[in-house]
Amino acid sequence: MGHRPDTPPRPASHGYNHILRRGEHLFRTGDQVDRVYRVVGGIFKSYFIHEDGDEQVIGFHLPGDLIGCDCLADELAAFSVVALDTSSVQRLSHHEGNGVPGLDQNQQKMMLSWMQEEILRLARLLHMERGGTDPRLARFLLDFSEAQRRRGFSAREFHLPMGRRDLARYIGLAPETVSRIFSRLRARGVLAVANNHVRILDHAALEQVARGHSDNSATPLAG
Structure with a gap:
């Protein structure tokens, strides 16, 4: 699925901070996502829409958080990510010809730390709902x-x-x-x-x- 008009262009290189205005999407459900982003400033919301039209918020992303790790397996976004205020992200990786994300050692540590935090967050969310x-x-x-x-x-x-x-x-x-x-x-x-x-x-x-x-x-x- 191609990117919709309000989806910003991909940052051209590592270290480039891309700014999104409030209401702009980093990506939407079904979009191709071939990189990981680190939140530099502002706040993002990840969500998806149920079949009945209800919106389910599944997370908030603050400076230092990673976005897009969930999409690396098949490069398709399972949910949408939107800026809740003027916000910025930095690209951390891209996919090369063999489909393996090009992450350096520090970025790999960041991703592993993010995965651990995400598991704990989801466990707390499930417990919270009970x-x-x-x-x-x-x-x-x-x-x-x-x-x-x-x-x-x-x-x-x-x-x-x-x-x-x-x-x-x-x-x-x-x-x-x-x-x-x-x-x-x-x-x-x-x-x-x-x-x-x-x-x-x-x-x-x-x-x-x-x-x-x-x-x-x-x-x-x-x-």
């Missing part, structure tokens, strides 16, 4: 906090770069439910929330909520 509503959001916030810490930023105070609707689609809740959970956690003194700016006031309490030790953890999915 829990109540409050633990889902609490677990996400703890994971995002840890991701910020690994990048050298504050783990206690951060800005969520994704909108409430995308966040809700990621953790399998209605946007209204997510807003109510934020309100509950704020009322309990666990979080301070202003728009998408979050400050964790009681990390231990947030961990308790994530483990399901909350009066609201059994709230129905429908929200």
Whole structure:
């Protein structure tokens, strides 16, 4: 399948940072993807559309994350990746004539690290979907906090770069439910929330909520 009009041209060489505007796709489901990208700035969302038209968000990609490793086997994208804000990527590899990705040693280590993180992330996501509503959001916030810490930023105070609707689609809740959970956690003194700016006031309490030790953890999915 050829690239659609809003799919940006391929970067010409290693080290080239390609900038995408909000709403521009790096690639879409079914596109040929023959390289790996590293997020340099901004944020990307990966998603696919179910047969009934519902959108399923399967991940958010922040600076340092890799995009495209999933496509190296058959060079076809199983999902779409779109910029949620002005963002940039750097090409890490290309396919040569024999179909083997040309990665140097450092890039191979990055890919292996990404694969390990991706397995753990998917395992957490599956576990999250079996829990109540409050633990889902609490677990996400703890994971995002840890991701910020690994990048050298504050783990206690951060800005969520994704909108409430995308966040809700990621953790399998209605946007209204997510807003109510934020309100509950704020009322309990666990979080301070202003728009998408979050400050964790009681990390231990947030961990308790994530483990399901909350009066609201059994709230129905429908929200």
